Amino acid sequence: MSSSLPRPRVGLFVTCLVDLYRPSVGFAAVKLIEASGCQVDVPETQTCCGQPAYNSGDRLSTIEIAKTTIAAFEKFDFVVAPSGSCAGMLKKHYPSLLKDDKAWGPRATALATKVHELINFLVDVRKMTAVEARFDGTATYHDSCSGLRELGVKDQPRQLLASVKGLTLTEMEDNEVCCGFGGTFSVKYGDVSNAMVEKKTHNIAAVKPDLLLAGDLGCLLNMAGKLKRQGSTIAVRHVAEILAQETSDPALGDGS
Amino acid sequence: MNSTSHNFKDNARAALGDKQLQDALGNLKGGLVAQRARARDALPEFEDLRDVARDIKNHTLANLDLYMEAYEKKATEAGAVVHFAPTADDARAIILEICQQAGARIVTKGKSMVSEEISLNHHLEDAGLEVVETDLGEYLVQIRHETPSHIIAPAIHLTQAQVEADFRRLHTHLPKERVLVEPAQLVNEARQILREKFQRADVGITGANFLIAETGSSVIVTNEGNGDLTQSLAKTHIVLASIEKLVPTLEDVSTIIRLLARSATGQEISTYTTFSTGGRRPTDPDGPVNYHVVILDNGRSDLLATEFREVLRCIRCGACMNHCPVYNAVGGHAYGWVYPGPIGSVLTPGLIGVKAAGHLPNASTFCGRCEQVCPMKIPLPKLMRHWREAEFQQKDNSAGFRAGLGLWSYFARRPKLYHLAAKIGIPMLGALGRRRGRFAWLPLTSGWTKHRDMPAPQGRTFQKLWAEHKAGAQR
Numbered sequence A: 001m002s003s004s005l006p007r008p009r010v011g012l013f014v015t016c017l018v019d020l021y022r023p024s025v026g027f028a029a030v031k032l033i034e035a036s037g038c039q040v041d042v043p044e045t046q047t048c049c050g051q052p053a054y055n056s057g058d059r060l061s062t063i064e065i066a067k068t069t070i071a072a073f074e075k076f077d078f079v080v081a082p083s084g085s086c087a088g089m090l091k092k093h094y095p096s097l098l099k100d101d102k103a104w105g106p107r108a109t110a111l112a113t114k115v116h117e118l119i120n121f122l123v124d125v126r127k128m129t130a131v132e133a134r135f136d137g138t139a140t141y142h143d144s145c146s147g148l149r150e151l152g153v154k155d156q157p158r159q160l161l162a163s164v165k166g167l168t169l170t171e172m173e174d175n176e177v178c179c180g181f182g183g184t185f186s187v188k189y190g191d192v193s194n195a196m197v198e199k200k201t202h203n204i205a206a207v208k209p210d211l212l213l214a215g216d217l218g219c220l221l222n223m224a225g226k227l228k229r230q231g232s233t234i235a236v237r238h239v240a241e242i243l244a245q246e247t248s249d250p251a252l253g254d255g256s
Numbered sequence B: 001m002n003s004t005s006h007n008f009k010d011n012a013r014a015a016l017g018d019k020q021l022q023d024a025l026g027n028l029k030g031g032l033v034a035q036r037a038r039a040r041d042a043l044p045e046f047e048d049l050r051d052v053a054r055d056i057k058n059h060t061l062a063n064l065d066l067y068m069e070a071y072e073k074k075a076t077e078a079g080a081v082v083h084f085a086p087t088a089d090d091a092r093a094i095i096l097e098i099c100q101q102a103g104a105r106i107v108t109k110g111k112s113m114v115s116e117e118i119s120l121n122h123h124l125e126d127a128g129l130e131v132v133e134t135d136l137g138e139y140l141v142q143i144r145h146e147t148p149s150h151i152i153a154p155a156i157h158l159t160q161a162q163v164e165a166d167f168r169r170l171h172t173h174l175p176k177e178r179v180l181v182e183p184a185q186l187v188n189e190a191r192q193i194l195r196e197k198f199q200r201a202d203v204g205i206t207g208a209n210f211l212i213a214e215t216g217s218s219v220i221v222t223n224e225g226n227g228d229l230t231q232s233l234a235k236t237h238i239v240l241a242s243i244e245k246l247v248p249t250l251e252d253v254s255t256i257i258r259l260l261a262r263s264a265t266g267q268e269i270s271t272y273t274t275f276s277t278g279g280r281r282p283t284d285p286d287g288p289v290n291y292h293v294v295i296l297d298n299g300r301s302d303l304l305a306t307e308f309r310e311v312l313r314c315i316r317c318g319a320c321m322n323h324c325p326v327y328n329a330v331g332g333h334a335y336g337w338v339y340p341g342p343i344g345s346v347l348t349p350g351l352i353g354v355k356a357a358g359h360l361p362n363a364s365t366f367c368g369r370c371e372q373v374c375p376m377k378i379p380l381p382k383l384m385r386h387w388r389e390a391e392f393q394q395k396d397n398s399a400g401f402r403a404g405l406g407l408w409s410y411f412a413r414r415p416k417l418y419h420l421a422a423k424i425g426i427p428m429l430g431a432l433g434r435r436r437g438r439f440a441w442l443p444l445t446s447g448w449t450k451h452r453d454m455p456a457p458q459g460r461t462f463q464k465l466w467a468e469h470k471a472g473a474q475r
């Protein structure tokens, strides 16, 4: 990057799961965004993107949460989230939620143009082609639904993973099929959710990876929870942790 | 048909524990899903066709009254008797009356989901008629006193071994030592049985894939040819179709048909595509003497004026359920009414009410695969969400769920409070789970922890660590 140009300002939408569960993913994201030539800020007035309310049919609460988020992030050049599902919420769903609101509709649409999923942002916007990282072993990558279908995250993580020294990516069968997380679905329809994640862990185990990666912490919690219940030793991490080599913390569901 | 949709959870649990069903469902992925993918890839304009097809139906639905009038006029000119049935009751009564006027004893039927919707078979049987399903899958379901579990593959929940056992149980006039190993042998046996029924039928009832306003025709597409025998051998042919089957022109049918079979079974076109315009003309060698068309509304026109109008674009190809991971896990019967899978989760609440069918739009992860494959580009997840909104507004969710959600959104709307609560709660959870890295049980999450561990949080919130990081950098 040319140093004479001011570095773009990126607002990191941490996502509630990363904030509460796995801060190391947030730090990995910061490291990667900075490496792409941007400066990162983390507004304190963010909470959650609102999906739990939105997907439960509570439109009014969702709209309130959306407004809080828009106000917190509209000053940035870009808004980046280490999650396809939360980025999709800000990018695709806020504008439709607020489309009849004269004041907020345009603000939602303006924000949407600046929102990106992390890996999408690095590869498509910042034109990053490689990372400085090493992982000795095999990995498999699960395509989380919203990132894949709402935002077209598919090749970008694979492109960057290919540059990780020592890492071999082995694709599992049905990597585009949902893992069964679905937010409150996983608790409300636990039996069905379990049947779905069982198929997923079966496909994961079949390629015998050292590592399972994905870009969404919700799916990762679900798959890690199932793998660990099954006694699997496969390590589960957010893809950003590997790309930024932020691996000093134990993998998801592993003790210290 | 009576609904058990309110029992979705129990239905699903039973389905997950049904070994035979799980074996049968295992065939979906390699079959219909793979075949569709091949057909799609082989047609470069497939994606463009989806836009065209969507626009055709949108245009039709926006002018449904005009096209319906035009259809009725043309069909009547061609010799059809067109009946409008506002409700299921009306449709049943109209059809029974036609049968009785025809002096019917045996009624053959082609595949029709609308006839399932109005429980037609029971109604006719109660009036003393013999009703025979002639689609192989429907026949299997009928002899087992079941309902279809899939809209194009009604018996997809059955294994071949089950079919063989049923045939041996029922077709006792055939030699015991006959071989029934190959699918073709089973099909042949069913054909033998059905042939005799076709010849003796007084009335043949079919559904319709399309009604064409331009010509007044009805169209069926089948692979077994049973629909053609049903409608041309009996003296009276009754077409039962719901209002959204209407399209303006023949040209429109040829466009949408290019998507239908490819999306459904991966075929370029179904084996038989049959257009019916009126009954037999004096110069025709065969065909029914009487040709009736019963057009069912049953709540659909109420959807027209709502955000659910889009669901009326559906051409019943079944792709959404073939690709749905929930359908693949539990099969069609768990959904508890006529239409399973994503299309059912959107249509069923529209037809029988969100109170009765509220589980269906909730039992989805919104993975979006259905919308991705739907040839008519119906935004199924979005429409399911609208049902959840309707349910929330009517306060149909459980009190516990509403309270939990209310508490959560109270915090989510107040960043300061939210971060304070997180700063207090997360270290406790983190400390508890640090050694093992996960929990086998946590309060309020039994649906999760019954089957899975819950990974433990790292123990501090990102916001807290970030604030420290910033302070450190400034020092």
Ligand code: SF4
Pocket (backbone or CB within 6 Å): B263, B313, B314, B315, B316, B317, B318, B319, B320, B321, B342, B343, B370, B373, B374, B375, B376, B377, B378
């Ligand atoms: S909703 Fe779409 S995919 Fe599902 S049956 Fe209807 S047309 Fe086919």
